Amino acid sequence: MILFVYAVLVFLVLRFCVTLFNFLSNPKLGYYSKHFSEKVSIIVLTSTVKQDVENLLTSIAEQDYEHTEVFVQHLESISELVNQTTGKYLLFLSPSTTVHFGLINNLMYRMKVFNLAVLSLIPTFKASGFIANCIYPLNDFLLLNLLPLRLVRLSSFSAFTAGSNDCLFFDATIYKQYKWHEKLHPKALEATEIIKLAKQQRLKAEVLLANKFVYNTVDVKDTASFSMRLLMNFSNNNLAALMYLTLVIVGPVIVSFDFNPALIILPIGLIFLSRVMIAFLTAQNPLLQVLLHPLQMIMLFGLMLRGIWGHIALSIKPKK
Structure with missing residues (x-):
C-alpha cells in the first residue's frame, strides 16, 4: 500500500x-500586429446536412482579413475539395467554432516566423450550464496536465504530439504534396495523427491554445x-x-x-x-x-x- x-x-x-x-511557457497564439495578403482557403466540413454554420460564416465575414475563399461541404472527399482551392494556406474549421478578429493574420505570422507546415489551435470552450461546466473543461485539464505544449514544436519526438480538429492551419503546398488525410481517412481530419506524421517527415508543427481567437460552442448532448x-x-x-x-x-x-x-x-x-x-x-x-x-x-x-x-x-x- x-x-x-x-x-x-x-x-x-x-x-x-x-x-x-x-x-x-504560456503556449498561446498571440496578437502580433502584422498584416499579410496571401490568399487563404477556409474549409468547413459538416457532419450533417442540417448542421448550422451560420455563426461561423458570420464570424469569418467579420475578420480583418479579406484575401479568403470559403468552402462549406458535407462529407466530401477532402482530397477532391482541396484540389478546388487556390489559396497559399488552408484553414480547416469545425462548424461548432467561431473565429475572432485577428486570427488569420496571427496564424500566418506564426507559420512564417517558425517555418511551420501545420499549426493547430486548441479552441477556447464556451460552456453554458452546470453539466457543461462539469464536462468540457476536462479536455483542457488532461492536455495541460499531460503534455508540455511547447515541446510539440521544440522536440522532434513524435511522442510529444497533440492537436485539435477544430482549427487546423496548413501550408497548402506541403499539404497537397503529402496528402496526410489519405493516409488516415479520405473524409476526415485527425489533427493529432497529422501532426505526428508531419514530425516523422521532419516538418515543423505546432499546437497552441487559441487564446480566444477561436471559440468552440459545445453541445452537452454529444458526450460519446x-x-x-x-x-x-x-x-x-x-x-x-x-x-x-x-x-x-x-x-x-x-x-x-x-x-x-x-x-x-x-x-x-x-x-x-x-x-x-x-x-x-x-x-x-x-x-x-x-x-x-x-x-x-x-x-x-x-x-x-x-x-x-x-x-x-x-x-x-x-x-x-
Whole structure:
C-alpha cells in the first residue's frame, strides 16, 4: 500500500510540473500586429446536412482579413475539395467554432516566423450550464496536465504530439504534396495523427491554445464523441488511460483514507494550484473550476471508461 501511495504522490508532482511548465511557457497564439495578403482557403466540413454554420460564416465575414475563399461541404472527399482551392494556406474549421478578429493574420505570422507546415489551435470552450461546466473543461485539464505544449514544436519526438480538429492551419503546398488525410481517412481530419506524421517527415508543427481567437460552442448532448476525444489524449491507449484513472482518481481517494492527515495538504495544494493555472491558460473561471473539481473527476472517470469501452468495441467489430 505504501508503494501505491508513493506512486500516486510522485505522479501528482510530475503532473503539477507539466502544468507549471505550460503556465510559465504560456503556449498561446498571440496578437502580433502584422498584416499579410496571401490568399487563404477556409474549409468547413459538416457532419450533417442540417448542421448550422451560420455563426461561423458570420464570424469569418467579420475578420480583418479579406484575401479568403470559403468552402462549406458535407462529407466530401477532402482530397477532391482541396484540389478546388487556390489559396497559399488552408484553414480547416469545425462548424461548432467561431473565429475572432485577428486570427488569420496571427496564424500566418506564426507559420512564417517558425517555418511551420501545420499549426493547430486548441479552441477556447464556451460552456453554458452546470453539466457543461462539469464536462468540457476536462479536455483542457488532461492536455495541460499531460503534455508540455511547447515541446510539440521544440522536440522532434513524435511522442510529444497533440492537436485539435477544430482549427487546423496548413501550408497548402506541403499539404497537397503529402496528402496526410489519405493516409488516415479520405473524409476526415485527425489533427493529432497529422501532426505526428508531419514530425516523422521532419516538418515543423505546432499546437497552441487559441487564446480566444477561436471559440468552440459545445453541445452537452454529444458526450460519446467527447469521450473519444478524451481518450485521444492518451493516443487511444486503453492501458495508459486506465493507469491514469487509477493514479489520478482512485489513488487520491485511497490516500485520503489511509494517509497521514497532516500530509494531505500537499496533494490538495498541488491540485488547487494546477486547476487555477489551467483555468487562467484556457480563459475559464478559476474559482468555479476549483469548486467543480471533485464533480469533474467523477465525470472524467465515467467518460473515460465510456471512451475505453467504445474503443474496444470498435477494435473488435468485424470489418465488412
